[in-house]
Amino acid sequence: MEERRLGPVVGLGTWRTFGGDEPLAQAVVGAALAAGVRCVDSSPMYGGAERALAAALSGRREQATVLTKIWSSSPDEAGRQLQAQLAWFGRVDVEQIHNLVAWEEHLPWLERERAAGAIGRLGVTHYSTGAFGELARALRTGRFEAVQVPLNPLERESERELLPLAQELGVAVVVMRPFAGGALLRAGVEPDLRPLVEFGVETWSQALLKWALSDPRVDLVIPATARPERTAENAAAGSPPWFGREERDYVERLAR
Ligand SMILES: NC(=O)c1ccc[n+]([C@@H]2O[C@H](COP(=O)([O-])OP(=O)(O)OC[C@H]3O[C@@H](n4cnc5c(N)ncnc54)[C@H](OP(=O)(O)O)[C@@H]3O)[C@@H](O)[C@H]2O)c1
Numbered sequence: 001m002e003e004r005r006l007g008p009v010v011g012l013g014t015w016r017t018f019g020g021d022e023p024l025a026q027a028v029v030g031a032a033l034a035a036g037v038r039c040v041d042s043s044p045m046y047g048g049a050e051r052a053l054a055a056a057l058s059g060r061r062e063q064a065t066v067l068t069k070i071w072s073s074s075p076d077e078a079g080r081q082l083q084a085q086l087a088w089f090g091r092v093d094v095e096q097i098h099n100l101v102a103w104e105e106h107l108p109w110l111e112r113e114r115a116a117g118a119i120g121r122l123g124v125t126h127y128s129t130g131a132f133g134e135l136a137r138a139l140r141t142g143r144f145e146a147v148q149v150p151l152n153p154l155e156r157e158s159e160r161e162l163l164p165l166a167q168e169l170g171v172a173v174v175v176m177r178p179f180a181g182g183a184l185l186r187a188g189v190e191p192d193l194r195p196l197v198e199f200g201v202e203t204w205s206q207a208l209l210k211w212a213l214s215d216p217r218v219d220l221v222i223p224a225t226a227r228p229e230r231t232a233e234n235a236a237a238g239s240p241p242w243f244g245r246e247e248r249d250y251v252e253r254l255a256r
Contacts, residue, residue: 011040031231097124152177191204
């Protein structure tokens with residue numbers, strides 16, 4: 001199971017950050033790579049972000065593990081999305097079926113692409129707790145190697161069935177929305193982080209990222225930022241020592 005793991009590491013999400021803005025993508029992705037970030041998550045849904053990400057990775061593609069998605073109920077359109085990704089990235093390291101869209105229809109041809117080497121691993125994602133039952137059903141097919149779900153102190157439903165199931169099946173867990181889309185980050189407010197300093201935590205965003213990564217079932221957290229300087233702050237949360245029960249409880253209390 002160990003070789004199937006992606007982490008534990010901090011990656012970079014790309015929803016609502018640089019979109020198709022290539023200079024901004026260059027700055028954000030360049031700063032993230034310089035800070036040691038190696039996993040980047042995107043989607044055809046993210047308004048040109050895949051193209052801008054590919055431009056930012058030009059000449060240094062090997063430094064990154066690219067996770068992206070297919071997002072269409074039409075197999076033809078989904079196939080075109082993969083072809084565009086292969087032109088941009090050369091290969092897709094983790095191809096995820098976004099929001100479970102037509103997942104049963106897409107799986108067979110995606111598996112053929114994986115067997116041919118165009119795709120490294122197959123994953124599936126959903127942001128909504130209402131879809132978690134179907135996400136579990138998809139994982140139980142044994143045909144996915146990664147799952148992407150929300151997890152933060154305010155959104156913990158994935159802990160109930162999906163994280164144990166992923167662990168049982170050896171499926172890598174990618175955590176979206178580690179800051180609840182930013183709702184957990186109150187502008188200008190830093191809670192008392194002194195009990196976490198010995199864990200290398202200096203900021204509240206780091207406390208939240210380390211909270212997620214300290215669950216041994218979690219492989220990768222993908223915070224999104226449009227601010228290059230924040231990538232190093234976020235990346236610094238991706239190293240041990242990890243929180244124990246006491247520190248995780250403390251972060252949960254601070255998040256309330
Ligand atoms: N598959 C799905 O259904 C799905 C759904 C949602 C998300 N995702 C993936 O998960 C990624 C992350 O989720 P998300 O973008 O919704 O939310 P998030 O990462 O929880 O929060 C993003 C927000 O946090 C802020 N932020 C980031 N680092 C910060 C820092 N160090 N200090 C202060 N603020 C900081 C960003 O603002 P600034 O830009 O100003 O830094 C942004 O507003 C997405 O980008 C996407 O790749 C997938």
